[in-house]
Amino acid sequence: MTGIEAFVRGLPKTDLHMHIEGSIEPQLMLDLAARNGLKLRWDTAEALRGAYRFQNLQSFLDLYFEGCKVLVTERDFHDVTRAYLRRAHEDGVIRAELFIGPQSFTERGTPIEALMSGVLGAMEEARREHGMSLGLMISVHRHRTEPDAMAVLDQVMPWKDHIIGIGMGGAEVGNPPSKFARFFQAARDRGFRTTVHAGEEGPAAYVREALDLLQVDRIDHGNACLADHDLVRELAAQRVPLTVCPLSNLRLKVVSSMREHPLKALMAHGLHVTVNSDDPPYFDGYVTENLLACRDALGLSTEEIVGLVRNGVEAAFVTEEERQALLLRLDAYLAAHADVLDPASAS
Ligand SMILES: Nc1ncnc2[nH]cnc12
Numbered sequence: 001m002t003g004i005e006a007f008v009r010g011l012p013k014t015d016l017h018m019h020i021e022g023s024i025e026p027q028l029m030l031d032l033a034a035r036n037g038l039k040l041r042w043d044t045a046e047a048l049r050g051a052y053r054f055q056n057l058q059s060f061l062d063l064y065f066e067g068c069k070v071l072v073t074e075r076d077f078h079d080v081t082r083a084y085l086r087r088a089h090e091d092g093v094i095r096a097e098l099f100i101g102p103q104s105f106t107e108r109g110t111p112i113e114a115l116m117s118g119v120l121g122a123m124e125e126a127r128r129e130h131g132m133s134l135g136l137m138i139s140v141h142r143h144r145t146e147p148d149a150m151a152v153l154d155q156v157m158p159w160k161d162h163i164i165g166i167g168m169g170g171a172e173v174g175n176p177p178s179k180f181a182r183f184f185q186a187a188r189d190r191g192f193r194t195t196v197h198a199g200e201e202g203p204a205a206y207v208r209e210a211l212d213l214l215q216v217d218r219i220d221h222g223n224a225c226l227a228d229h230d231l232v233r234e235l236a237a238q239r240v241p242l243t244v245c246p247l248s249n250l251r252l253k254v255v256s257s258m259r260e261h262p263l264k265a266l267m268a269h270g271l272h273v274t275v276n277s278d279d280p281p282y283f284d285g286y287v288t289e290n291l292l293a294c295r296d297a298l299g300l301s302t303e304e305i306v307g308l309v310r311n312g313v314e315a316a317f318v319t320e321e322e323r324q325a326l327l328l329r330l331d332a333y334l335a336a337h338a339d340v341l342d343p344a345s346a347s
């Protein structure tokens with residue numbers, strides 16, 4: 001490991017855009033399938049990992065929803081969440097905000113109680129054992145109907161105090177934010193913070209709808225906003241965070257190479273850009289690999305990497321007290337590694 005790799009891995013980071021059901025490492029997927037008496041199309045972790053070649057978002061979602069079938073019991077939800085949090089902790093993540101999309105599981109008969117207990121129990125363990133700051137977000141599927149999304153909102157209300165936000169993912173093109181205007185209004189009326197996937201494969205107009213119609217607090221991805229200068233100006237002026245996922249964009253062919261990734265262009269426009277993992281095993285990288293891939297392809301400086309990480313802390317759905325505590329951890333690390341940021345200070 002080079003000095004900069006070790007520095008980025010140790011840097012206290014956030015992961016504000018990741019999906020629990022997209023975090024199942026191949027071996028765990030096989031183990032969970034065996035535990036539940038399910039037969040997968042792959043016999044080995046290598047074979048499964050070899051299937052992670054995608055043409056677009058839909059080809060990924062097909063595999064992602066197939067993978068969801070191995071999560072059945074409370075223990076399954078616990079184990080997958082715990083495994084992600086262990087990896088994220090080793091990756092230097094101090095604040096993670098986790099999406100789970102209940103519809104994939106409740107439609108197959110898993111009770112919402114099993115899902116919530118498993119996930120929340122694992123989060124509590126990771127808070128205790130790793131000192132992580134954690135929040136859970138409920139995500140609905142945009143390819144389903146708005147009444148379906150409303151039903152999810154009703155289902156999770158008993159856990160309202162354990163949920164920091166409501167989001168939406170799934171097949172973007174043809175399912176614009178406007179389809180869910182009443183759902184997001186309802187989520188806001190019930191006191192939730194909101195975020196939505198927009199401008200990943202969809203156009204800038206979808207990001208505009210997310211901002212104006214859904215009035216979300218953050219935008220997941222948001223890359224396509226660059227096509228609309230007025231929109232970029234508004235997003236920058238309002239400091240709306242974008243949870244960008246560079247390796248996801250590469251693997252889903254949203255960009256044809258990392259060198260063409262818009263991360264630096266988004267930063268140059270003064271946007272509140274954060275870097276996140278999305279679905280780490282599927283896209284072959286946790287937050288550190290995402291930052292290093294951007295550094296290698298786009299020539300990010302160490303200061304720019306630190307700026308992106310600081311943006312993550314500023315965009316987190318936390319109380320101001322918690323934000324200050326996270327910033328203190330970041331600043332303590334930077335003070336202890338002043339030689340990396342300013343090599344002239346090393347003597
Ligand atoms: N990148 C992505 N886009 C839309 N929905 C998703 N669900 C999990 N990952 C996603």
Ligand SMILES: [Zn+2]
Nearest residue numbers: 017169220278
């Ligand atoms: Zn996502």
